[in-house]
Amino acid sequence: MVAGLTALSAALLAAVAHANSPSYGGSSGPTIKVDTGCKYQEYDGTGVSEAFQRGLVIHELNAASQNLVLDYLFTTKGAGMTILRNGLGSATEDPFDLMKSIAPTAPRSNSSALNFIPLPREDEYQVWLSHQAISRGVNTIYADAWSADGYMKTNGTDSYGGYLCGVTNTSCATGDWRQAYADKIVKYIQDYQAQGIAVKYVGFLNEPDLNTTYASMQSDGRQAADFIEVLYPTLQKAGLKTQIACCDGSGWQQNRERLTGIQEAGDEDKLGLVTSHGYSDYPSYPFNTSKHVWQTEWSTFDPTNYAWYSGGDGFQSDGITWANNIHNLFAVSNANGHLYWWGAANTTDNQSLLFINGTSEVRVTGRLWAHAHFGKQFIRAGAYRVDATVTGSSALNVTAFENTDGSTAVQVINNSNDTLSVTLQGLNFRNGAQTWLTNNQHNLTEGHAAVQRGHSGVVAKVPAL
Ligand SMILES: *[C@@H]1O[C@H](CO)[C@@H](O)[C@H](O)[C@H]1NC(C)=O
Numbered sequence: 001m002v003a004g005l006t007a008l009s010a011a012l013l014a015a016v017a018h019a020n021s022p023s024y025g026g027s028s029g030p031t032i033k034v035d036t037g038c039k040y041q042e043y044d045g046t047g048v049s050e051a052f053q054r055g056l057v058i059h060e061l062n063a064a065s066q067n068l069v070l071d072y073l074f075t076t077k078g079a080g081m082t083i084l085r086n087g088l089g090s091a092t093e094d095p096f097d098l099m100k101s102i103a104p105t106a107p108r109s110n111s112s113a114l115n116f117i118p119l120p121r122e123d124e125y126q127v128w129l130s131h132q133a134i135s136r137g138v139n140t141i142y143a144d145a146w147s148a149d150g151y152m153k154t155n156g157t158d159s160y161g162g163y164l165c166g167v168t169n170t171s172c173a174t175g176d177w178r179q180a181y182a183d184k185i186v187k188y189i190q191d192y193q194a195q196g197i198a199v200k201y202v203g204f205l206n207e208p209d210l211n212t213t214y215a216s217m218q219s220d221g222r223q224a225a226d227f228i229e230v231l232y233p234t235l236q237k238a239g240l241k242t243q244i245a246c247c248d249g250s251g252w253q254q255n256r257e258r259l260t261g262i263q264e265a266g267d268e269d270k271l272g273l274v275t276s277h278g279y280s281d282y283p284s285y286p287f288n289t290s291k292h293v294w295q296t297e298w299s300t301f302d303p304t305n306y307a308w309y310s311g312g313d314g315f316q317s318d319g320i321t322w323a324n325n326i327h328n329l330f331a332v333s334n335a336n337g338h339l340y341w342w343g344a345a346n347t348t349d350n351q352s353l354l355f356i357n358g359t360s361e362v363r364v365t366g367r368l369w370a371h372a373h374f375g376k377q378f379i380r381a382g383a384y385r386v387d388a389t390v391t392g393s394s395a396l397n398v399t400a401f402e403n404t405d406g407s408t409a410v411q412v413i414n415n416s417n418d419t420l421s422v423t424l425q426g427l428n429f430r431n432g433a434q435t436w437l438t439n440n441q442h443n444l445t446e447g448h449a450a451v452q453r454g455h456s457g458v459v460a461k462v463p464a465l
Pocket residue numbers: 160161162163211212218
């Protein structure tokens with residue numbers, strides 16, 4: 001394995017190299033010093049979701065387009081993602097785009113057995129999608145519920161917020177439904193197990209700080225802890241290895257508040273993973289937790305935008321913007337994983353990385369290529385982020401990861417309109433270095449950013465925007 005440098009240039013350049021022989025500067029341009037002796041968090045991967053029946057939309061494509069989409073998302077032909085977030089249904093029926101529950105009909109009481117049905121349409125094609133993803137190297141399935149079933153809640157419906165009956169500050173005529181909700185989650189995981197799919201993490205909330213017209217359930221940290229105290233022993237008793245993820249707050253601050261509530265309740269140890277979205281509050285600091293942290297849903301709602309760089313600032317859906325967002329998540333918020341919202345969807349806004357139109361048309365966005373630089377082609381499970389310091393330029397955003405085989409991947413984002421020559425130090429380039437470039441003319445193209453080897457490290461030329 002050679003060293004690698006991935007460059008994002010209004011451009012992105014990715015470089016991969018073996019660490020060890022420290023080098024020194026000498027070139028006139030900016031310098032990037034990678035220190036593999038200074039390790040930060042472990043890398044878990046990147047991913048997407050096809051919840052709300054977008055798995056069906058992929059399934060409806062003709063074979064060639066279907067393979068194209070799946071390969072773009074889960075192989076090194078594209079983003080090389082290794083995490084899939086499935087939606088755990090709560091609806092009573094499933095017209096497009098609802099996710100139907102495996103227990104859609106209310107039982108006689110909160111203490112009666114739930115009325116389970118088989119996974120509706122194999123869980124709205126998510127079983128099929130999971131098999132497809134796993135066959136392409138996905139190693140983590142995260143199942144997340146947007147809400148409990150309506151009959152378990154204060155407002156009698158899985159939509160429009162409301163609370164799970166039985167948690168603090170609820171008083172439902174029908175009693176405490178926490179055990180029933182935990183039993184349903186366990187049955188769902190067992191149904192997947194029966195299909196040969198291991199659900200590694202399970203979440204019981206989605207954006208619990210919001211009351212929305214679609215499936216939603218509100219919860220603060222204390223209320224989340226009230227349910228975790230029931231779900232945790234129920235998973236244990238069923239002999240499942242699935243760990244609890246919480247709380248998929250709509251933004252960093254909203255999730256921090258809920259995590260703090262869980263910590264104050266003394267229940268943090270029962271969590272396997274801390275999950276938060278990036279929408280309502282930009283992820284700009286690490287959480288105070290020893291648990292791994294993932295950003296599990298984020299996108300823009302701009303109209304369809306395929307560009308890497310549209311020119312100017314404020315194009316929240318440009319590929320270069322997402323390269324910076326992902327850099328920031330790993331390098332500033334110390335996240336272990338990053339998930340975009342939809343991978344592929346027949347939407348006309350920017351909520352997906354790939355656009356589907358009908359049964360054959362597939363279009364790629366620049367955002368997909370931003371994700372590819374942080375995917376498994378360069379960073380593999382077990383890698384750690386290592387220190388990367390930039391001097392001589394404020395236009396460069398640099399992230400670096402050391403793989404277990406000793407190779408190092410360096411993501412260099414060039415936010416300037418000028419082509420810069422950078423000197424990369426601190427890595428051993430004896431076995432060479434490879435570079436990959438993404439900008440308006442290139443999509444993860446190998447060898448396009450010139451790399452020259454010298455005594456003082458590697459000089460790589462990162463093209464401008
Ligand atoms: C959620 O919003 C709906 C519609 O605006 C409202 O009727 C309902 O009371 C809200 N629920 C809560 C728990 O605030």
